[in-house]
Amino acid sequence: MDYSPLFISLKIAVCATVITFITGMAAAWLVTYLNGAKHVVDALLSVPLVLPPTVVGFLLLVLFGRSSGFGRFLESVGIRVIFTWQGAVIAAAVVSFPIMYRGVRGAIEQVDENLIYAARTLGMKESTILRRVVIPAARPGIAAAVVLAFARSLGEFGATIMVAGNLPGKTRTMSVAVYTAMQSGNRALAMKWVLIITCFSLAILILMNIFTEAGGRAPRSKRVG
Amino acid sequence: MELYVDIEKQLGDFRLRSRFETGTERFALLGPSGCGKTMTLKCIAGIEKPDRGIIRLGDRVLFDSDNNINVRPRKRKTGFLFQNYALFPNMTVRENVLAAAGDPEYAGSLLARFGLEDVEGLYPRSLSGGQSQRTALARMLASEPDILMFDEPFSALDNYLAMRMERELMDILEQFPGPSILVTHDRNEAYRMADTIGVMESGSIVEVKERHDFFERPDTVAAARLTGCKNISAVSKTGEGTYYASDWGIEISCDDDGLGDAASVGYRAHYFTPVRAGESKNTFDCEIVRVTEDTFSVIVLFRQRGNVSDSDDSVLTWVADKNVWEAVRDDIAAGASGLAFDATKLMKLRGPEERTAGG
Numbered sequence: 094m095d096y097s098p099l100f101i102s103l104k105i106a107v108c109a110t111v112i113t114f115i116t117g118m119a120a121a122w123l124v125t126y127l128n129g130a131k132h133v134v135d136a137l138l139s140v141p142l143v144l145p146p147t148v149v150g151f152l153l154l155v156l157f158g159r160s161s162g163f164g165r166f167l168e169s170v171g172i173r174v175i176f177t178w179q180g181a182v183i184a185a186a187v188v189s190f191p192i193m194y195r196g197v198r199g200a201i202e203q204v205d206e207n208l209i210y211a212a213r214t215l216g217m218k219e220s221t222i223l224r225r226v227v228i229p230a231a232r233p234g235i236a237a238a239v240v241l242a243f244a245r246s247l248g249e250f251g252a253t254i255m256v257a258g259n260l261p262g263k264t265r266t267m268s269v270a271v272y273t274a275m276q277s278g279n280r281a282l283a284m285k286w287v288l289i290i291t292c293f294s295l296a297i298l299i300l301m302n303i304f305t306e307a308g309g310r311a312p313r314s315k316r317v318g
Numbered sequence: 319m320e321l322y323v324d325i326e327k328q329l330g331d332f333r334l335r336s337r338f339e340t341g342t343e344r345f346a347l348l349g350p351s352g353c354g355k356t357m358t359l360k361c362i363a364g365i366e367k368p369d370r371g372i373i374r375l376g377d378r379v380l381f382d383s384d385n386n387i388n389v390r391p392r393k394r395k396t397g398f399l400f401q402n403y404a405l406f407p408n409m410t411v412r413e414n415v416l417a418a419a420g421d422p423e424y425a426g427s428l429l430a431r432f433g434l435e436d437v438e439g440l441y442p443r444s445l446s447g448g449q450s451q452r453t454a455l456a457r458m459l460a461s462e463p464d465i466l467m468f469d470e471p472f473s474a475l476d477n478y479l480a481m482r483m484e485r486e487l488m489d490i491l492e493q494f495p496g497p498s499i500l501v502t503h504d505r506n507e508a509y510r511m512a513d514t515i516g517v518m519e520s521g522s523i524v525e526v527k528e529r530h531d532f533f534e535r536p537d538t539v540a541a542a543r544l545t546g547c548k549n550i551s552a553v554s555k556t557g558e559g560t561y562y563a564s565d566w567g568i569e570i571s572c573d574d575d576g577l578g579d580a581a582s583v584g585y586r587a588h589y590f591t592p593v594r595a596g597e598s599k600n601t602f603d604c605e606i607v608r609v610t611e612d613t614f615s616v617i618v619l620f621r622q623r624g625n626v627s628d629s630d631d632s633v634l635t636w637v638a639d640k641n642v643w644e645a646v647r648d649d650i651a652a653g654a655s656g657l658a659f660d661a662t663k664l665m666k667l668r669g670p671e672e673r674t675a676g677g
């Protein structure tokens with residue numbers, strides 16, 4: 094059995110999670126500062142969550158394909174996205190971004206605002222407050238968001254297959270491997286991948302439960318009724 | 319250094335109109351919860367932004383809506399002790415105190431001064447209430463603020479600990495050269511800890527007085543209630559030296575024009591004397607509503623017999639010695655005795671305060 098889909102999936106999921114972690118954190122912090130446009134910006138950032146992955150894939154194909162100016166520009170500088178594993182990373186990142194962003198934002202917004210106020214009256218800079226007060230206090234929620242976004246990237250199918258295709262050893266991920274095995278009538282192979290994916294997913298959920306439970310026990314400032 | 323505050327802020331139906339100034343004396347904002355005390359502190363600290371007005375601390379303008387000045391909270395140097403202390407849960411006591419300290423050496427000395435050296439490596443979750451408060455105090459002082467503000471500092475502590483922390487806080491305030499503001503709903507706490515007391519009611523500061531003055535001669539209904547005056551009634555003049563107390567449902571006669579143009583009167587619950595019926599004017603014919611035994615006294619709730627008013631103030635309170643009550647209870651119940659009040663001891667009050675409608 095060719096195990097390359099496992100490693101391709103992991104590579105794509107790890108890269109996509111790194112990207113969504115950075116962008117998701119930044120977006121969550123910025124949106125909590127917005128006032129008027131909050132709802133609109135939040136909706137725009139969350140939209141890949143509700144769009145069918147094939148629609149996301151289609152839009153990415155349009156954006157990165159030869160028909161768009163951006164796609165031609167990338168090609169002229171020698172960057173290929175379509176039918177590459179980097180394309181799969183982009184697809185997975187776009188689809189899992191809302192999960193990361195919303196999870197981080199929820200975690201940040203649950204931080205006792207008095208902690209932030211206190212930090213400000215004490216003269217701490219906003220960047221210091223984010224680094225030393227907000228993120229540590231929101232850490233369990235952020236960890237859960239990372240795990241969920243990773244899981245979503247790992248299982249991505251629709252957008253990935255449209256953008257990156259199904260090239261064995263290059264862009265064939267686990268979920269695409271299940272599909273391919275079924276298409277070629279190899280039920281035994283499909284079943285193997287199904288088992289591997291299921292075990293992975295369970296492990297991820299258990300991991301997340303451990304994080305969230307740690308969150309429940311995490312140190313908190315005394316609350317007064 | 320002086321603090322000058324004159325701000326307005328609209329929050330839904332609630333309108334905050336905070337106006338006061340205070341020097342280096344200890345100032346207390348006293349009022350029921352939801353009256354705008356904490357909001358006033360937050361505006362001074364820059365956590366909330368007033369709609370308009372001015373906040374000045376010494377020669378620094380912290381906020382001035384006319385000139386578009388709104389100094390960021392981090393630059394205001396206002397020490398704020400939060401009700402829940404807001405200690406950073408991911409930092410030890412020492413890290414908390416040093417988190418924002420300009421001078422680590424001074425911050426270190428604060429740990430010693432507050433007796434926190436033994437617990438400096440602990441996280442806030444494992445601190446007692448007193449230790450948490452000391453940590454918050456040390457952290458506040460470590461940022462070297464120009465003003466100290468305390469938001470209900472003892473509400474999270476039990477009685478015994480609250481008294482002890484109160485003394486510690488007094489020590490801090492005595493050594494602190496700048497202004498300080500204590501927000502509280504507890505009149506005794508305000509009396510013990512502050513030199514000057516400002517009374518807040520539904521968003522406005524209705525009265526500012528030196529603390530002795532405040533408790534002996536409140537000017538407003540709001541202040542009278544906060545000083546613990548239980549019996550308050552609106553009054554209207556009915557003739558030469560006679561008034562009608564509409565909540566109490568009783569005629570008041572004064573020897574001279576004693577009540578002036580007071581809109582309300584207050585009467586302390588200790589000042590009633592039982593008398594035989596018909597013996598003197600200004601006597602309540604009591605219909606007993608409820609009798610509660612307290613540790614050393616009896617609290618008698620009563621209303622004037624036949625009073626049709628259903629306002630909360632139609633029920634009066636008499637705090638009597640237990641043996642006095644024992645001696646007269648049957649006579650009072652039978653209407654043979656009544657409770658007399660001394661018209662010269664009536665507090666003359668403005669108000670009830672008009673609510674925040676209009677300007």
